[in-house]
Amino acid sequence: MEALELKNDKTKNFFNDRYIWLLLIISLSVRIYLSFFTYVIKNDSVHFIQNARYFASGDFQNALRHDYHPMYSLIMAVLYKVVPNMEMSGTIVSAFFGTLTVIVFYLIGESVFDRKISFVSAIILAFHPYAVRFSADIISDSTYFFFFISALGLGYFAITNRKIILFALTGISSALAYLTRPEGIGVIIIVASFCALKDCSKIKALWREKLVAILILIVSFLLFSMPYLVFIKKETGNWRLTKKKTLTQLTASAISTGQNNDSLVSEDSDKKEEAPDLVESVKVFATLKDDRTIEEGNDNKMEVSGLAASGEVVGIMENNRLAEEDSDKKKNYWRDNIRQITARKSIFRMHLNSILHVIKKYVSTFHPFLFMFLIIGVVNWTRANKKRFFGIYVASTILFYLMILYRLNLTYSANYQYPSRRHLMPLVILAVFCVGLGVYTTGEWIHKKFHNCNFIIGFKELLKSTWSIQLIILIMVIGVLLPKTLKPQRYDKLGIKVAGQWIKEHSHKPFPVFMSSSVRNAYYAGGKYFHIESINSALVEACTKKVDYILLTDREFMEIEKEVLLYVNTKKIALVCKYPSKTPLNRRSVFLYKVLH
Numbered sequence: 307m308e309a310l311e312l313k314n315d316k317t318k319n320f321f322n323d324r325y326i327w328l329l330l331i332i333s334l335s336v337r338i339y340l341s342f343f344t345y346v347i348k349n350d351s352v353h354f355i356q357n358a359r360y361f362a363s364g365d366f367q368n369a370l371r372h373d374y375h376p377m378y379s380l381i382m383a384v385l386y387k388v389v390p391n392m393e394m395s396g397t398i399v400s401a402f403f404g405t406l407t408v409i410v411f412y413l414i415g416e417s418v419f420d421r422k423i424s425f426v427s428a429i430i431l432a433f434h435p436y437a438v439r440f441s442a443d444i445i446s447d448s449t450y451f452f453f454f455i456s457a458l459g460l461g462y463f464a465i466t467n468r469k470i471i472l473f474a475l476t477g478i479s480s481a482l483a484y485l486t487r488p489e490g491i492g493v494i495i496i497v498a499s500f501c502a503l504k505d506c507s508k509i510k511a512l513w514r515e516k517l518v519a520i521l522i523l524i525v526s527f528l529l530f531s532m533p534y535l536v537f538i539k540k541e542t543g544n545w546r547l548t549k550k551k552t553l554t555q556l557t558a559s560a561i562s563t564g565q566n567n568d569s570l571v572s573e574d575s576d577k578k579e580e581a582p583d584l585v586e587s588v589k590v591f592a593t594l595k596d597d598r599t600i601e602e603g604n605d606n607k608m609e610v611s612g613l614a615a616s617g618e619v620v621g622i623m624e625n626n627r628l629a630e631e632d633s634d635k636k637k638n639y640w641r642d643n644i645r646q647i648t649a650r651k652s653i654f655r656m657h658l659n660s661i662l663h664v665i666k667k668y669v670s671t672f673h674p675f676l677f678m679f680l681i682i683g684v685v686n687w688t689r690a691n692k693k694r695f696f697g698i699y700v701a702s703t704i705l706f707y708l709m710i711l712y713r714l715n716l717t718y719s720a721n722y723q724y725p726s727r728r729h730l731m732p733l734v735i736l737a738v739f740c741v742g743l744g745v746y747t748t749g750e751w752i753h754k755k756f757h758n759c760n761f762i763i764g765f766k767e768l769l770k771s772t773w774s775i776q777l778i779i780l781i782m783v784i785g786v787l788l789p790k791t792l793k794p795q796r797y798d799k800l801g802i803k804v805a806g807q808w809i810k811e812h813s814h815k816p817f818p819v820f821m822s823s824s825v826r827n828a829y830y831a832g833g834k835y836f837h838i839e840s841i842n843s844a845l846v847e848a849c850t851k852k853v854d855y856i857l858l859t860d861r862e863f864m865e866i867e868k869e870v871l872l873y874v875n876t877k878k879i880a881l882v883c884k885y886p887s888k889t890p891l892n893r894r895s896v897f898l899y900k901v902l903h
Contacts, residue, residue: 325425326409333408333432336791337401340442343794346803347393350374351444352829355392358382362392370537373549377453377485378446396444404441404448407455407735408432414459415739418696422773426780427742434738435790436671436731442795446486447728453483454490454732461497462699464519465504473501473519477526484531488548489707489729494527496703504695660716664708664725671730672737675786679744680737686747687740704733745783749776799826801885801896805857806830808883808898813854821848822857831855841865845873848901855882860895870899877902 347355353374360369361376361383370376378399385395408428415424431437440447457479464472476497483490498520505512528535538546669677687697714724753772802824809818809831818833821844828835836853838844841862848856856879863870873879883898 323421325421325428326412329408329412329425329428329432330405332429333405334401336432336438337404337441340438340792340795341397341401343792344442344796345794346796346799347444347826347829348796349825351396352825354379354382354444354446355396355829358386358392358396362386370534371541371549374446375485375487375548376534377482378449381449393444397442400441400443400445400448403452404437407437407441407448407451410452410456410459411735411738414455414462415742417463418693418739419743422776423742423746426745426776427739429780430676430741430745430783430787431735431738433784433787433791434734435673435787435793436727437735438791439795440728440731445728447731450483450486450490451732451735453479453486454493455735457483457490457493458496458699458703458736461493461500462696464523465497465501465699466695468515468519470519470522473497473522474526477523478530480523481527481530484527484547485534488550489710491527491531491547492707492710494523496699496706498523500699500702657716660712664712664715667725667727668708668730668733671727672734673787673790676738676741676783679741679748679783681744682747683740683742683744686743700736700739704736707733745779746776749773749779752779801859802826802857803830804885805883805896805898806832809833809855812882815854818855819851819853820855820857821851821853823859823862824857827857838862845869845879849878852903853901856899856901858897858899860897863895863897874899 353372357369357372357374357376357379360366361380369379381399382392382395385399386392389395389398408431411431412424412428415427418424437448437451440451457476460472460476460479463469464476477494480490480493480497483493501516501519501523509516535545535547538549542549672680684697687693711725711729718724750772752775802822803826806827807830809820813831813833815833818831819836820828820831820833821836821838822828823838823841825835825837833854836847836851838856839847842865844856844858844862845866858866858870870879874881879899879901881897882900885896
């Protein structure tokens with residue numbers, strides 16, 4: 307009975323917590339607002355919508371075959387049964403899970419710190435530009451944020467409270483995060499590692515309990531993720547975590563690249579060491595041959611004196627040869643060393659540039675203004691013994707994922723441009739705890755310094771309350787974030803949508819064939835899509851592939867303007883739509899040409 311009453315009290319406290327309701331209203335309002343000012347969907351949104359349509363029609367085979375993990379599209383398809391508009395369904399799912407992420411974030415912070423620190427942190431997250439943007443787009447990010455943060459929070463409480471049910475819930479949340487994005491599986495590694503390492507001094511007494519907890523964690527994860535893993539096995543023939551890249555490929559490939567570079571350097575240097583030796587041996591044989599020729603030519607003329615003279619010449623030449631050989635060896639030795647050092651420096655520079663790129667991208671995603679409060683928060687966090695384990699837990703998670711992103715950047719930067727802000731945002735969310743603590747601590751410091759100052763007459767009443775000062779600082783932070791948070795998204799790409807809708811209205815074909823550099827054009831046009839591989843051959847390909855329309859941006863148009871005008875004059879293509887229609891060529895211009903067959 308007491309346990310039931312305690313549970314009811316917690317439920318009442320949850321629903322009576324005014325901070326939760328305030329966060330709910332603010333987070334949802336900001337995300338709904340930005341969704342109305344997101345003019346064009348992302349390229350990835352097209353694939354999520356297509357997968358959701360497969361799920362909605364019952365075609366699970368094709369839905370699961372796509373490289374993107376299925377959870378977000380599956381939730382979209384379920385909502386589509388109630389809201390029969392796929393774009394709206396995707397936006398609602400993103401905004402819903404983006405808002406829930408803020409609430410879960412607040413609840414975790416409330417348990418670790420207190421309500422006020424947690425509220426300050428959650429408000430900053432609610433207004434963070436990229437957290438809001440990803441929650442207003444038809445992409446899987448906000449859904450992943452929710453499951454990722456939930457899994458990490460449950461994992462922390464499972465480790466500290468040592469409750470089996472929490473380990474099971476952590477495994478389930480991790481599986482849902484993995485089914486949304488492949489990196490969600492990392493939570494299992496982090497939680498299992500901390501479970502094994504915590505209280506190492508008591509390992510003899512706790513090893514059975516730890517083993518059971520880790521097994522429950524893994525089994526609960528596999529229970530929900532195994533069907534998808536089995537499907538990938540059937541499709542690819544191998545046990546893989548994703549259809550994009552396996553975990554081994556993502557990590558080991560980068561390492562092997564560095565090893566291959568080192569081996570190439572060593573092989574090259576070995577070859578260079580062998581080459582001078584061959585040259586020197588040729589020189590020796592050539593010299594000896596010349597010596598023999600000289601001796602034979604002089605034998606008939608002067609035998610005794612010739613032999614003596616030739617002996618002296620041979621001795622001098624031999625000494626010269628040995629001196630030259632020694633000099634060449636020294637030169638080759640230093641040259642090879644310099645080349646090896648240069649090669650190693652270039653490899654080191656490559657690694658350093660990769661690390662700096664990831665850090666720079668992380669800071670810019672985080673928002674540079676918030677970094678000042680992050681540093682203050684980290685300093686104060688290290689002084690609090692009760693929160694130190696949570697700090698180590700969060701910091702280890704951030705470093706774990708940053709290391710993976712660094713290796714990915716090192717290996718695949720040329721093709722995939724790792725990491726994007728979408729990869730880094732989950733790690734930014736974790737660090738926002740420190741920002742909230744930094745804002746809270748700054749307010750406390752200002753209150754201690756100035757609450758008794760008589761020269762601040764107008765603000766004396768405000769300075770009496772620590773919470774008032776902290777709220778003022780919080781409002782200032784929001785004021786800095788807000789312009790970027792509420793900035794309309796992809797208005798400069800509105801022409802893509804306009805051109806696609808024009809085709810849908812004016813084309814007599816049910817599925818017109820379309821060529822452009824963005825799959826979004828075909829989505830809005832409702833036709834078949836060909837990607838422009840090379841802008842220089844785009845017009846030729848459009849004619850040979852018998853496409854109906856080709857769309858060019860202003861940049862593409864300027865690159866091949868002469869060819870376009872030639873095709874127009876020879877009546878191979880005709881301009882049917884331009885956006886904006888009444889303005890001259892600018893960075894937002896889009897040209898739609900009909901291919902005349």
